[in-house]
Amino acid sequence: MAVNAMKMHSFFFTNKQVAFRKGNKMESDDPDSSKKIVPKPKDCSFTHFSLFMLYPILVFEFSYPRKSRRNWLKLLQYFVMMWLSFFVTYMILNYKYVAVYQEYILTNFWLAVFKLGVSTLILYLTLFYGVFHCFLNFTAELLLYSDRKFYEDWWNVTSFEAYYIRWNTLVHEWFLRHIYIDTMRDIKFSKTNANLLCFVTSALWHEFILTLTFKMFRPYISVSMFFSILLISITKHPFFKKTGFGNLILWIGMTLFQSMMYAAYARSWYLLKLT
Numbered sequence: 001m002a003v004n005a006m007k008m009h010s011f012f013f014t015n016k017q018v019a020f021r022k023g024n025k026m027e028s029d030d031p032d033s034s035k036k037i038v039p040k041p042k043d044c045s046f047t048h049f050s051l052f053m054l055y056p057i058l059v060f061e062f063s064y065p066r067k068s069r070r071n072w073l074k075l076l077q078y079f080v081m082m083w084l085s086f087f088v089t090y091m092i093l094n095y096k097y098v099a100v101y102q103e104y105i106l107t108n109f110w111l112a113v114f115k116l117g118v119s120t121l122i123l124y125l126t127l128f129y130g131v132f133h134c135f136l137n138f139t140a141e142l143l144l145y146s147d148r149k150f151y152e153d154w155w156n157v158t159s160f161e162a163y164y165i166r167w168n169t170l171v172h173e174w175f176l177r178h179i180y181i182d183t184m185r186d187i188k189f190s191k192t193n194a195n196l197l198c199f200v201t202s203a204l205w206h207e208f209i210l211t212l213t214f215k216m217f218r219p220y221i222s223v224s225m226f227f228s229i230l231l232i233s234i235t236k237h238p239f240f241k242k243t244g245f246g247n248l249i250l251w252i253g254m255t256l257f258q259s260m261m262y263a264a265y266a267r268s269w270y271l272l273k274l275t
Helices: 002-019 046-054 072-104 109-115 117-142 160-166 169-186 191-214 220-235 238-243 245-274
Strands: none
Touching: 002 046, 002 169, 072 109, 072 117, 072 245, 109 117, 109 245, 117 245, 160 169, 160 220, 160 245, 169 191, 191 220, 191 245, 220 245, 238 245
16 A cells, blocks of 8 residues: 555656646757757547556656566476565564564563564565565566666665665655755745655654554664664764774664564553563
8 A cells, every 4th residue: 555655646746847848848948949848748638557466666757667578487486485584584584583572562662672573684684585576576577677777785885864764765766856955946945854754754754654553653673764864974984984884783772672663562552462
């Protein structure tokens, strides 16, 4: 639902901007210059719209890079590895998280956090591999979509700012076009205000999804995201890039903060069930 909502927003506002163009050409403001003709994108057919809704992308375009044929061996590889990663995820959740949460989540919150620190990191990496590498590449290969830039080397970054940009390029491109650029162009926001709006929108969107999932409202993820603004400011210092210490902070932060967030939601869910 969240993905489809972002796709529909991109489709509507991209076509709305195109609709404001002056017919099939735009003339130069200088009457003495020759007319500069900018071709209008071709009309969007239902097939083109349907492919956009199926492609592993969030930003609408009037043309997409496509392959001539499928690689069936790669399709099989992505399919097997995807389900294998989901199976590992299930095993970690069922045999590690459930056992620790049932024993400690209501009596010793911090012990549960530290006990699941390494498991949380493994869970995150397994899910990332299964979804962003296997599932998205499988979908792209099946639909002959050739642009595979779903993520970049976020594991090597030395700042939290670079991490947020690289770990999910699909969402980053959506926020860049429809929040960051649009607000600076249409509402005349500054870069700082546009960046802040991106964070607020992302936090509210995550809270909306988690509220529907758990059927309760707990702003843990919003607090963690706003706290990350401080970490972004700190890790921008040249010291962290030169020494690589920022990368260490990133991995420690991912391990502890995600374990804390998972445990916080689990504790709230257990308490809600008890009442």
